[in-house]
Amino acid sequence: MLDLEIPKKFYITTPIYYTSGRFHLGHAYTTICADVFARYYRLVGSDVFFLTGTDEHGQKVEDAAKKEGILPKEFVDNLVSNAKQEWKSLDISYDAFIRTTDEKHISLVKEIASKMLENEDIYKGKYVGYYCKDCESFFTSKDIIKDKCPLGHNVKKETEEAYFFKISKYQKWLKQYILDNPKFLQTESNKNEILAFIDRGLEDLCISREKVGWGITLPFDENYTIYVWLDALFNYVSGIGGLDSDNFKKFWPPDFQVMGKEIFRFHAIYWPIFLKSLNLEIPKTEFAHGWWLSEGMKMSKSFNNVVYPLEYVKEYGSDIFRYYVIREISFGEDGSFSKKNFIERINSDLVANIGNLLSRVITLASKRNQETGYLFFRDESFVKEIENKIIIISKLYKNYELTKIINEIFQLSSLANKYVQGNKPWELLTEDPKKFDQVIYTLLETIRILAVELAPIFTTKWKEIFDQLGLDANNKDNLKLEFTNISEKRIVKKGNHLFKKQEIK
Numbered sequence: 414m415l416d417l418e419i420p421k422k423f424y425i426t427t428p429i430y431y432t433s434g435r436f437h438l439g440h441a442y443t444t445i446c447a448d449v450f451a452r453y454y455r456l457v458g459s460d461v462f463f464l465t466g467t468d469e470h471g472q473k474v475e476d477a478a479k480k481e482g483i484l485p486k487e488f489v490d491n492l493v494s495n496a497k498q499e500w501k502s503l504d505i506s507y508d509a510f511i512r513t514t515d516e517k518h519i520s521l522v523k524e525i526a527s528k529m530l531e532n533e534d535i536y537k538g539k540y541v542g543y544y545c546k547d548c549e550s551f552f553t554s555k556d557i558i559k560d561k562c563p564l565g566h567n568v569k570k571e572t573e574e575a576y577f578f579k580i581s582k583y584q585k586w587l588k589q590y591i592l593d594n595p596k597f598l599q600t601e602s603n604k605n606e607i608l609a610f611i612d613r614g615l616e617d618l619c620i621s622r623e624k625v626g627w628g629i630t631l632p633f634d635e636n637y638t639i640y641v642w643l644d645a646l647f648n649y650v651s652g653i654g655g656l657d658s659d660n661f662k663k664f665w666p667p668d669f670q671v672m673g674k675e676i677f678r679f680h681a682i683y684w685p686i687f688l689k690s691l692n693l694e695i696p697k698t699e700f701a702h703g704w705w706l707s708e709g710m711k712m713s714k715s716f717n718n719v720v721y722p723l724e725y726v727k728e729y730g731s732d733i734f735r736y737y738v739i740r741e742i743s744f745g746e747d748g749s750f751s752k753k754n755f756i757e758r759i760n761s762d763l764v765a766n767i768g769n770l771l772s773r774v775i776t777l778a779s780k781r782n783q784e785t786g787y788l789f790f791r792d793e794s795f796v797k798e799i800e801n802k803i804i805i806i807s808k809l810y811k812n813y814e815l816t817k818i819i820n821e822i823f824q825l826s827s828l829a830n831k832y833v834q835g836n837k838p839w840e841l842l843t844e845d846p847k848k849f850d851q852v853i854y855t856l857l858e859t860i861r862i863l864a865v866e867l868a869p870i871f872t873t874k875w876k877e878i879f880d881q882l883g884l885d886a887n888n889k890d891n892l893k894l895e896f897t898n899i900s901e902k903r904i905v906k907k908g909n910h911l912f913k914k915q916e917i918k
């Protein structure tokens with residue numbers, strides 16, 4: 414067995430998305446990235462819990478419902494059922510879908526607010542500042558540029574009595590924690606921004622809002638609603654069943670929490686501090702990825718410049734869409750969506766590379782041993798190269814280097830293509846049939862490994878590859894990530910081209 418250093422358990426989360434409108438490419442991107450990690454770790458035998466869900470409270474949702482003339486609950490119920498459909502069509506394999514309107518979530522949030530009060534981390538004071546509904550965030554006058562929040566949304570000036578959380582009390586602890594745990598905040602540049610932010614001094618956080626009807630009431634003062642971020646962050650606890658659950662014991666803390674960079678501050682500062690206040694273990698890694706941009710601006714409902722995944726999924730299938738979004742953006746950086754680029758990637762990466770390799774090798778394999786299949790053979794130096802890639806890929810998963818993972822998977826395909834070129838099996842066919850059989854076995858087994866590595870991304874295409882290799886995709890024993898005798902005596906079946914060449918319309 415190859416030593417892939419597989420974690421025993423792997424708890425992965427996406428942000429919970431606001432139910433103020435349809436999900437778009439940005440939401441899909443985070444969720445697909447998380448899904449790839451969840452699927453890989455399941456594949457290699459970790460006990461995985463993948464959580465996603467919806468953030469249903471807050472003024473933004475309340476206003477959106479009002480605009481449609483329906484009650485907030487009805488509004489969010491509709492959106493959630495659409496959202497689940499979208500995730501289904503993108504083949505998202507979440508283990509639980511948490512809604513902040515779930516009873517178990519509401520009671521947990523009240524419980525933790527009371528605990529924080531007991532721990533003397535909450536006090537009453539006066540709030541003077543600005544509220545941005547789009548970010549569901551408080552800002553001070555120094556953050557406001559031309560009457561707008563730093564992301565360019567309209568803000569409202571507010572002065573009210575409010576409850577505060579003593580963030581400042583934890584400033585020193587947090588900074589030290591970040592420095593002592595280099596893997597906690599990623600990427601490096603986002604971490605540095607957080608450290609600089611901490612150095613400018615952390616202010617206490619207003620955690621209540623007066624007169625917001627749609628939200629969780631503060632258990633110790635019914636006149637207030639709990640600030641939506643305090644409510645939302647604890648989905649990561651309620652989503653696995655709450656503090657007393659078996660799943661909490663098994664999975665806490667989260668191993669990998671992935672999100673867009675605009676909400677990193679909440680996860681890198683407030684979240685660990687809240688957990689520290691409650692004496693709960695801190696997540697292993699908070700990872701901020703970049704933005705999908707459109708005309709240089711963040712793709713966002715509030716800027717009206719969004720791409721909707723379903724239109725692409727309908728035309729090209731979810732595999733290709735999943736592949737494109739994780740391939741196009743370097744994980745951690747910004748990127749732009751372009752239809753031309755999308756088509757070019759299908760043609761160059763998928764049709765010309767992986768698709769061609771498969772059809773070439775299956776065609777060659779069909780030339781001999783059609784009734785019996787091929788016998789096990791191990792070409793040591795080539796096997797070393799392949800197994801080395803398997804190990805590299807698993808290390809890259811461990812370090813959350815999604816872009817490099819894809820590159821390495823494609824390298825497997827390039828190695829196989831080179832092996833074909835180097836051995837010229839079409840010549841061996843008549844000159845040295847025994848060697849031909851050995852070369853073909855090596856290639857069939859390499860393609861099996863390639864298909865398994867592709868499976869977290871191409872959730873249906875890898876099964877088509879297995880079909881052509883004569884392998885049962887439902888048999889877990891066939892999914893081993895090492896060079897084995899699994900491909901022995903399998904009867905290959907030539908099938909359709911894996912990917913179709915596309916015209917740029």
Ligand code: MSP
Pocket residue numbers: 427428429430431432438439440442443468645646647648671672673674675676703704705706711712713
């Ligand atoms: N509800 C909060 C999150 C609470 S988590 C405890 C929220 N919701 S959101 O609907 O606005 O979703 C924000 C997230 O969606 C981003 O952090 C990112 O994961 C994803 N994206 C939305 N637009 C995006 C882009 N344009 N580009 C990349 N991802 C973005 O914030």
